[in-house]
Amino acid sequence: MTAHGPAAEPPEPPVDPFAGTPYEGSPEGWWTPYGGALDQASGVVHIPRMTEASVWTGAAEALADEVTAGAPAWHDAVRSTPRHLLVPRWWRRIPNSPAQEWELADLAEDSPERLHAAYTDETLVTRVGPTHADHAVPGEHGKGDPTSSSTLPGLIVSMAHRLDVQPGHKVLDVGTGSGYSAGLFARRFGDENVTSVDVDPYLVEAARTRLAEFGRTPRLAAVDATGELPEPEYDRIMATVSVRPVPASWLRALRPGGRLVTTIAHTALLITAATYPDDGRRVVWLLAPDGSWMFPVRHLTAESDT
Numbered sequence: 001m002t003a004h005g006p007a008a009e010p011p012e013p014p015v016d017p018f019a020g021t022p023y024e025g026s027p028e029g030w031w032t033p034y035g036g037a038l039d040q041a042s043g044v045v046h047i048p049r050m051t052e053a054s055v056w057t058g059a060a061e062a063l064a065d066e067v068t069a070g071a072p073a074w075h076d077a078v079r080s081t082p083r084h085l086l087v088p089r090w091w092r093r094i095p096n097s098p099a100q101e102w103e104l105a106d107l108a109e110d111s112p113e114r115l116h117a118a119y120t121d122e123t124l125v126t127r128v129g130p131t132h133a134d135h136a137v138p139g140e141h142g143k144g145d146p147t148s149s150s151t152l153p154g155l156i157v158s159m160a161h162r163l164d165v166q167p168g169h170k171v172l173d174v175g176t177g178s179g180y181s182a183g184l185f186a187r188r189f190g191d192e193n194v195t196s197v198d199v200d201p202y203l204v205e206a207a208r209t210r211l212a213e214f215g216r217t218p219r220l221a222a223v224d225a226t227g228e229l230p231e232p233e234y235d236r237i238m239a240t241v242s243v244r245p246v247p248a249s250w251l252r253a254l255r256p257g258g259r260l261v262t263t264i265a266h267t268a269l270l271i272t273a274a275t276y277p278d279d280g281r282r283v284v285w286l287l288a289p290d291g292s293w294m295f296p297v298r299h300l301t302a303e304s305d306t
Helices: 055-067 072-080 112-118 153-163 180-189 201-212 248-253
Strands: 037-039 044-046 089-093 101-106 124-128 141-143 146-150 171-174 194-198 219-222 234-243 254-264 270-275 283-288
Touching (some): 055 072, 055 153, 153 180, 171 180, 180 194, 180 201
Parallel strands (some): 171 194, 234 254
Antiparallel strands (some): 089 124, 101 141, 270 283
16 A cells, blocks of 8 residues: 555556467566466566466366267366377378378477367377377378377267266276377276276377376276276276177176177267176167267287287
């Protein structure tokens, strides 16, 4: 207070959420967004790494608002899972290319384009033919069919909603991929209740490392999911790879009253199978109206190291 009344508050600057944005003529006392620090000499705001609560959270919340409208119980998991950390690089189809060619998207972690891609309800292709985007060199073009991806979040949420997981259930996530679906399950039901498997050891290790960056530690294993599974029984099984037929090992592993959700290979049919709660030996099959095409499940071979 002064003799002339309260001191005037300094004006608030325009907030630009991205690091390195200069504030022209920023006077001392102006605050900076998201816990950033203002360099008085240059007028540049330095913002913490994107793993901290910062600009990505707004984008993730907008995605959650979009994809969980019919499954609000999943809103927190989608809002809290940093998909941009799980998919640091991906392939983009080159429009009107004479062959089926792809260009590498390799963008800074805080790039607006990277955040837009990560928090848009779209599939991000992570491998074309044998080449994963993580292993591509700058300027390299991929050729051929996509063989791995981070499935669009809306479909993941739709399948997880149908799975009807309850607290304490043991969940098997088939097709680790980027680790996004495992991250969602772990956020909502606890790391100790989630197992995720993939035939590709690189995908498993990359997902393990990236999930741990933001505190998620579900069990991950590199196995051929059409064979024996890491544990003998699960309450819920969800597969983001398509199969035909449904592997017998999945049905054997379902506990009485269990449920699995997957797609049938070479179709857009999403199916739900539920075992009877009395003995688990009878199975009810349900077709879902909004299935989607997914990559067929891959198998280990004697010649393959993936």
